[in-house]
Amino acid sequence: MTQTLINSRDMALRERASKVVPNGVWGHMATRAIGPGYPQFFAKSEGCRVWDVDGNEYIDFMCAWGPNILGYKQPDVDRAAIEQIGIGDIGNGPSERMVELAETLVDTIEYADWALFQKNGTDATTTCVTVARAATGKRKILIARGAYHGAVPWCSPSLIGVTAEDRTHLVLFDYNDIASLDEAVAQAGDDMAAIMMTAYRHDVNRDQEMPDEAFLRHARAVCDRTGAALILDDVRAGFRLDLRGSWARHGVKPDLGAYSKSIANGWPLAAVAGSRSMMEGASKIFVTGSFWYGSAAMAASLKTIEILRTTDALAHIEAMGQRFRDGLAEIAARHGYELSQTGPVQMPMVRFVGDQDLAIANSFCSAALRHGIYMHPRHNMFLCAAHQPADIDHALEAADAAMKETARTAR
Numbered sequence: 001m002t003q004t005l006i007n008s009r010d011m012a013l014r015e016r017a018s019k020v021v022p023n024g025v026w027g028h029m030a031t032r033a034i035g036p037g038y039p040q041f042f043a044k045s046e047g048c049r050v051w052d053v054d055g056n057e058y059i060d061f062m063c064a065w066g067p068n069i070l071g072y073k074q075p076d077v078d079r080a081a082i083e084q085i086g087i088g089d090i091g092n093g094p095s096e097r098m099v100e101l102a103e104t105l106v107d108t109i110e111y112a113d114w115a116l117f118q119k120n121g122t123d124a125t126t127t128c129v130t131v132a133r134a135a136t137g138k139r140k141i142l143i144a145r146g147a148y149h150g151a152v153p154w155c156s157p158s159l160i161g162v163t164a165e166d167r168t169h170l171v172l173f174d175y176n177d178i179a180s181l182d183e184a185v186a187q188a189g190d191d192m193a194a195i196m197m198t199a200y201r202h203d204v205n206r207d208q209e210m211p212d213e214a215f216l217r218h219a220r221a222v223c224d225r226t227g228a229a230l231i232l233d234d235v236r237a238g239f240r241l242d243l244r245g246s247w248a249r250h251g252v253k254p255d256l257g258a259y260s261k262s263i264a265n266g267w268p269l270a271a272v273a274g275s276r277s278m279m280e281g282a283s284k285i286f287v288t289g290s291f292w293y294g295s296a297a298m299a300a301s302l303k304t305i306e307i308l309r310t311t312d313a314l315a316h317i318e319a320m321g322q323r324f325r326d327g328l329a330e331i332a333a334r335h336g337y338e339l340s341q342t343g344p345v346q347m348p349m350v351r352f353v354g355d356q357d358l359a360i361a362n363s364f365c366s367a368a369l370r371h372g373i374y375m376h377p378r379h380n381m382f383l384c385a386a387h388q389p390a391d392i393d394h395a396l397e398a399a400d401a402a403m404k405e406t407a408r409t410a411r
């Protein structure tokens, strides 16, 4: 399978978009930032596959950057959402679905005594910060250097259009580094509202790192001692690793958790889940949004959670991730490359050892694309429950061909 963007529908759309949309496409989905050959516009998606506007089909390892956990167009989830649209989606207040979903999250997430709903991960992380400040009466928020928590001024990775004042109360530390966290805690003094961390270290363009349990326990103890809130930003990893919350397996409970991406299998929804101690703070703040109370995405989330709870979907995703990781390691070794494959197999980060300028990764991912698999050269990827062994094996054949081509040009 090969494709070229020259004279393509994709190019024509880019041309049109460049006239009426800033930068043509903005943000993390702007493919000019990835590499040559990546299509920008997509026509459809189903299961673990996506089709670009020129009709090229790909086995997808980005899963819409996370939301696709059960498979695109999962029929039961989409039916639940569409049935709800038939009844009523947005109105002058939420429907019964909101209460059901809050009850379901409280029943599912081990530290949650309450939940509220929004639309994007940034809504949820920002609300966690607001709740923590309301609950503690303090201002400083400790976050790990290089972590992504969203795209508004207090946390955006870009400083363009952002003022120093927007970041005044952020204090940085290094993930998994107790001494560095202690320094940040000392810097915050008696004004510390929260420590916020992602489920594990999944920063762009570097090896992923699971949380060190001693580090997590230390952060918990600091929060217990000072009264600050421990916030788990589970926007990217939430539900894919563990329905109870991504730190459940590490035995550490946060006070607040931010969710979005996969909680409604692609229907737009975010949630903040919190412990009893944060409920009063959460009751005092004012946060809202025109579309936050819509019932269709909530119905989709209820069905998504039901499926995740009653099937082996999560174990299956993990098995497929392991199959992909083992296969890639074997192929790379055969072609004389050493791969660094880090983080959970469900959310793999694949890097070529020694590939400082990403020349090998870019060449490999572009070749993989021509052979029908959509991978990312410097961001963690995602697997979903629709990936079947045959899809993984097919993808590995494509990866083998791509690695063979890369070996001729990039070392």
Ligand SMILES: Cc1ncc(COP(=O)(O)O)c(C=O)c1O
Residues within 6 Å of the ligand: 119, 120, 121, 122, 123, 125, 148, 149, 150, 151, 198, 233, 234, 235, 236, 260, 261
């Ligand atoms: C860990 C984490 N937090 C927050 C966000 C922001 O979510 P959204 O893009 O839905 O606003 C993301 C998005 O990728 C994320 O990965």
